[in-house]
Amino acid sequence: MIIIDTKEPFGNHSIIIFHCVRTRKEIMHSSVPLLEFDKQGDVRLIQSKDNKSLVHCQCLFARYILHQISLIVFVLVYLIFGGLFFAFIESEYYLKKDVERKEIISETYGNIRSLAIHLLNEQLNENFENAYQQWRWDNEKLLNYIYLNSERAKILDNQTEFELENLLLRLEVIR
Helix, strand or coil, rough: CCEECCCCCCCCCCEEEEEECCCCCEEEEEEECCCECCCCEEEECEEEEEEECHHHHHHHHHHHHHHHHHHHHHHHHHHHHHHEEEHHHHHHHHHHHHHHHHHHHHHHHHHHHHHHHHHHHHHHCCCHHHHHCCEEEECCCEEECCEEEEEHHHHHHHHHHHHHHHHHHHHHHHC
16 A cells, blocks of 8 residues: 655645555655636646745646656667667568478488488489389379389488478477
8 A cells, every 4th residue: 555645845846755655765856837726616726925926836737747757658669679679680580490391401401311312322322224114104193103112112211201390390499
């Protein structure tokens, strides 16, 4: 619970003090122009004892209000620029993570491709005539290909499965 207390007026300002009941310490204090309620319930400034004009008191009150508005605007601008800066930093972070993901995926693809080429070269080097008999031409795709024997195909499948599992683990670490 917070208690608001006022001290004796100083000039044409009153000191408002905010106390915390639980800790019995002053939370903050603020100097505000003196206000009073007239008989109709309207708020008006109390004219100070040193005979300053009502216009002077109104100027002080207006200055106080403008100061509070400027503080609010400053906080809003600070929050907007802070949010934009945070969004920029976050986007740079995600761009960096995307580059790392692309590198990991291309490395995994390269490993699988190099293993497939190595296994195919082994098969060709073992028995070229037998491999040449398995050579096929696809007229629709204009590609030529050789089927790997079942032993090498299993090796390639197992290694591909291992590489893909490794890829998933590495991508989860990046998150």
